[in-house]
Amino acid sequence: MFNSSPIDSWDGAGVFYSFAGTGMTDFWFWVAVLCCIIPLYFTLKTENEHETRHQFREGDSDSTHGVERQD
Amino acid sequence: MTPAELETHLTMANTINLEVYYYWCTAIMILIHAGFMMYEMGASRVKHTLAAGTKNILAFAYMIPTFWMFGWWIYLAMYNGFTPDWEAGAGGVPWGENMGPNLQDNASGVFWGAFTLFACTTASIMSGSVIERIRMTAFIILAVILGSVAWILAAAWGWHYAGWMVVEWGYHDFGASGLVHMVSGFFALGVLIHLGPRIGKFNADGSANVIRGHSLPMTMVGLMLIVTGFFGFLGGCLFYGGGGPTGIGQWTNIYGMPTTLSTICFNTLMGVAGGMIGAYTKTRDPFWMMSGALCGVISVASGMDLYYPGLAFVLAFVGGVIGPISAKFFEKMGIDDAVGAVSVHGTCGILGVLFAGIFLGGYPQFADNIPTITFGGQFKGMIVMFLLGFVPGFVFAWILKMLGILRASDGVQEVGMDVEIEAMAYPEDIKTIN
Numbered sequence: 025m026f027n028s029s030p031i032d033s034w035d036g037a038g039v040f041y042s043f044a045g046t047g048m049t050d051f052w053f054w055v056a057v058l059c060c061i062i063p064l065y066f067t068l069k070t071e072n073e074h075e076t077r078h079q080f081r082e083g084d085s086d087s088t089h090g091v092e093r094q095d
Numbered sequence: 096m097t098p099a100e101l102e103t104h105l106t107m108a109n110t111i112n113l114e115v116y117y118y119w120c121t122a123i124m125i126l127i128h129a130g131f132m133m134y135e136m137g138a139s140r141v142k143h144t145l146a147a148g149t150k151n152i153l154a155f156a157y158m159i160p161t162f163w164m165f166g167w168w169i170y171l172a173m174y175n176g177f178t179p180d181w182e183a184g185a186g187g188v189p190w191g192e193n194m195g196p197n198l199q200d201n202a203s204g205v206f207w208g209a210f211t212l213f214a215c216t217t218a219s220i221m222s223g224s225v226i227e228r229i230r231m232t233a234f235i236i237l238a239v240i241l242g243s244v245a246w247i248l249a250a251a252w253g254w255h256y257a258g259w260m261v262v263e264w265g266y267h268d269f270g271a272s273g274l275v276h277m278v279s280g281f282f283a284l285g286v287l288i289h290l291g292p293r294i295g296k297f298n299a300d301g302s303a304n305v306i307r308g309h310s311l312p313m314t315m316v317g318l319m320l321i322v323t324g325f326f327g328f329l330g331g332c333l334f335y336g337g338g339g340p341t342g343i344g345q346w347t348n349i350y351g352m353p354t355t356l357s358t359i360c361f362n363t364l365m366g367v368a369g370g371m372i373g374a375y376t377k378t379r380d381p382f383w384m385m386s387g388a389l390c391g392v393i394s395v396a397s398g399m400d401l402y403y404p405g406l407a408f409v410l411a412f413v414g415g416v417i418g419p420i421s422a423k424f425f426e427k428m429g430i431d432d433a434v435g436a437v438s439v440h441g442t443c444g445i446l447g448v449l450f451a452g453i454f455l456g457g458y459p460q461f462a463d464n465i466p467t468i469t470f471g472g473q474f475k476g477m478i479v480m481f482l483l484g485f486v487p488g489f490v491f492a493w494i495l496k497m498l499g500i501l502r503a504s505d506g507v508q509e510v511g512m513d514v515e516i517e518a519m520a521y522p523e524d525i526k527t528i529n
Binding site: 025026027028029031032033034037040041042043044048049052053055056059060062063066067070 | 352353354358369372373375376379398401402403404405406408409412452453454455456457458459461470
């Protein structure tokens with residue numbers, strides 16, 4: 025569908041990745057950036073929900089968090 | 096040293112480098128098998144653990160002699176369709192000069208080895224989906240049909256510079272999204288239809304229950320081993336330096352088009368990362384996050400020798416999102432695929448083949464008479480790969496079912512599949528809630 029080849033022949037070819045030399049590489053770069061950032065937003069949202077739900081108050085638990093006191 | 100002697104030395108150095116390269120690619124690919132074994136053992140409940148691991152090791156062991164007996168011959172001889180080229184196939188007959196130690200042939204053994212490990216991978220893909228209820232004998236028979244016949248026929252047709260799908264349609268499947276992953280994933284689907292679900296997977300109203308494996312950490316480490324093994328797998332998809340059919344002094348893909356190891360490094364890593372992030376975004380599930388790495392690589396494998404890395408990352412992200420959605424779909428259809436192999440390999444394999452058709456138009460081929468990559472060619476190729484996987488899986492599983500040797504009895508499943516191999520994974524009797 026997309027004619028993405030930057031070369032017509034392999035003779036003497038250099039850069040050959042799809043869309044090389046066109047604005048489409050900028051487009052895919054910024055979409056890739058969004059694919060990194062958007063998941064972080066949802067991860068943060070989930071974390072915050074658990075942070076709120078599991079607030080620790082003094083006296084609520086006698087958990088040692090797996091740490092043993094050395095006497 | 097005369098120019099003729101110098102040329103002889105250079106040729107020999109090139110030959111030995113080629114031999115060394117594929118030798119170590121083969122060794123690294125064994126990590127895929129080790130990884131699948133851990134992945135599937137971790138995904139099994141305690142009472143089925145060792146059966147899952149043993150199944151995996153026996154698939155590996157059976158694939159090697161059967162691929163030597165007839166698998167490699169199929170690749171060399173069957174590139175035209177179902178009519179063999181006996182002359183070309185002569186290099187692959189097990190009693191021939193090339194299929195054993197020969198000082199005049201440094202290539203056949205390492206190429207055979209690499210392709211054998213691809214075959215082992217196909218069996219591993221199927222094995223995850225059928226854990227906890229398939230019988231060992233039936234599994235081994237199916238693994239041999241898949242690994243030493245079905246996938247290698249697909250490779251002869253679509254992963255060979257003279258393969259009819261390449262010559263007639265310009266089919267492009269560099270990293271085997273179709274011919275390894277689709278074939279294996281849909282072979283597994285054909286088997287699952289006859290095998291049926293694990294006891295307790297589905298309720299009377301058709302709703303599904305979650306059956307958790309006994310060690311998610313083992314599964315996660317296994318998947319990282321698979322990712323490591325991918326470097327051997329995808330590196331082994333290149334032709335080393337001799338120029339391939341084009342005679343150009345550069346790495347080439349299996350179709351003879353020039354490429355570089357750097358290209359594969361860029362896009363393998365971007366594929367792994369995109370798939371992991373995509374699947375994690377969709378599910379927040381560590382199991383699917385790791386399976387997402389496979390979804391990602393498979394979704395970009397067909398065209399990873401040509402993609403811009405940013406595009407590969409985005410396509411892999413899409414694969415990572417779609418993999419778990421597809422798994423839910425198959426579960427709703429009543430298919431109990433224990434590790435989501437049909438979706439990870441089958442559905443994402445479809446994506447891989449079609450993405451190449453959508454995004455890689457216009458590339459010159461290694462010869463003028465080969466069509467360029469088109470969506471139509473990739474779409475037709477996708478249909479062929481589906482049929483090459485699904486039909487033999489469905490037919491041979493049906494035969495084994497009729498013979499009464501496909502599925503373990505409810506009693507054995509209840510006690511645990513480990514009882515059939517007369518061994519226990521955890522002799523200290525770790526308790527399981529399942």
